[in-house]
Amino acid sequence: MPLTTETMILNMGPHHPSTHGVLRFILRTDGEVIHMCRPDIGYLHRGLEKIAEQVPYAHFMPYTDRLDYLAAMNCNLGYAITVERAADIEVPLRAEYIRVLVAELNRIISHLISVGTFAMDMGAVTPFTHTLREREWVNDLFEELCGSRLTYNYIRFGGVAFDLPDGFLDRLSRFLDYFEPRLKQYNRFISKNKIFKERLIGVAVISTQQALDYALVGPNLRASGIDWDLRRDEPYSVYGEMEFDVPVGGSEFGELGDCYTRYWVRILEMEQSVRIIRQCIAKMPEGSYWNRSKKKLKVPAGEIYVRTEAPRGELGFFLVSQGGLRPHRLRIRTGSFSAMSIVEEVGSGLMVADLVALIASLDVVAPEVDR
Amino acid sequence: MKIFDGIKGYFRNIYESVTTVSMGMWITFKTAFFERKVTLQYPSHDILEGKPKDASLSNKPNLNPPFEPLLGAGQQIYKGPLNTQLPERYRGLLGYDEPSCISCLLCALNCPIDVIRVKGVKIEGRKGKVPTTFRIDYSKCMFCGLCVEVCPTDAIFFTRQFEGATFEYRTLIREFISPKLSLERLQLAEEAKAKAREKKEEKEKSARETSHTE
CATH class of the missing domain: 3.30.70.3270 (Alpha-Beta Plaits)
Incomplete structure (x- = not known):
């Protein structure tokens, strides 16, 4: 008589330490092997797109903070650029540089969280405390800049809310001087760790074709070997004047598109962000920081789609205006959502423990999935 | 020859694991014992002094703070x-x-x-x-x-x-x-x-x- 095992339906989440928020996965498992993995999303749905239709344009800015709470500046920036292009608002040069600076700073701390939680999900708890220590410093800088540590609400239509405080750039350079050796330390600490590498290389491989089919974006796409970065290929703000490389996954660090490559691309991106911030500090022009208009903002009727490169990939805002004080419709496209959709295809066939690695390496943030 | 490669690889694996893990351990050790501690015992201690604010206050939990x-x-x-x-x-x-x-x-x-x-x-x-x-x-x-x-x-x-x-x-x-x-x-x-x-x-x-x- 052949040995057979019954498959079992297993609920992973909604409250599971590895899901980074409230996410649920319905697994059909045969022992440790997953036969089917279906993500069940919507636990954090707050109806942000509907709220956008009910509040004036400027009032939606604090809500974009809540879109992706680990990268609020980037969400602010995406929304601000959308409305500015639709309403034809000019932004002073200094404001543009400040925006790029804060966006890259936020990218660093977002990736720090991603790297730290990834290591923690893999069982190494110490790196998380190290990455959070660095993040605290940046949070202090942001607090000094705009008064808030997480939900910044800093970028406005036509500029930024506050000018840089006195001596801010010096303190920022001091942080960067401190941070660069730390990044090398992380590499010695976890990236080059034999156990960490053995655990992740070749796990949950997303091929180039799969990445394209499922419209992966951001670091996940680049880890699968596609050289695409909106900051370089469709430059917005002053990214066109910046010099930086786009790290793309390759065979030199493990297999193309595996968990380790996705991790490694993020580490490399942090180095590039430091480069961009240094250029911003060097080039920071004088002048006005906010081209403030006293009138109520009215966006002319029409449609516009603007995408920007957030830490979790492309963040797109599709705005339909009928000429009123409020958007007629605002659709938000986020990187985490498309990353979520590929879990079903890649997840089946994995071990349960490897699914944790896959989710952590995709760097999914639950509020961004559900909006 | 293949068998020698296998043995070599086996020992290399052990060597790499030990060195990289001890590297990580060393960083942890250094941070734990030689770096400045940043933990602030927030409500009970004064941040700047690093001492308990008021011993009589810190021991009593204030159930309904005004x-x-x-x-x-x-x-x-x-x-x-x-x-x-x-x-x-x-x-x-x-x-x-x-x-x-x-x-x-x-x-x-x-x-x-x-x-x-x-x-x-x-x-x-x-x-x-x-x-x-x-x-x-x-x-x-x-x-x-x-x-x-x-x-x-x-x-x-x-x-x-x-x-x-x-x-x-x-x-x-x-x-x-x-x-x-x-x-x-x-x-x-x-x-x-x-x-x-x-x-x-x-x-x-x-x-x-x-x-x-x-």
């Missing part, structure tokens, strides 16, 4: 224990400076979630309108700062108070103008209105009379 009333800009503001380290632009709970408020409603109109409720009346001897109701619902506030940004007289501002935790929601709804003061102002406004009406009537009357005589 929620200090927020005072105006000119008056003494409640200073949180982290006061010295908070930056200038810190967004704490909203504060309100009654004398400078002109009830222009800009803060209420600029709030995305209707946290602020303002009503005002016109009274002689003060610029703008005088507020009769000013209510902030701290339980809803999301500290976006849009109201502070638009206030023309800096009547609404951010304090440095962040310890707003209470046991009941209703304690988070704050009336900044006492009912007594509100009533007084409403009466004053009513009297002023009545006076104006009388004046107007008299004027009209006299105008009618003059037109009658002509």
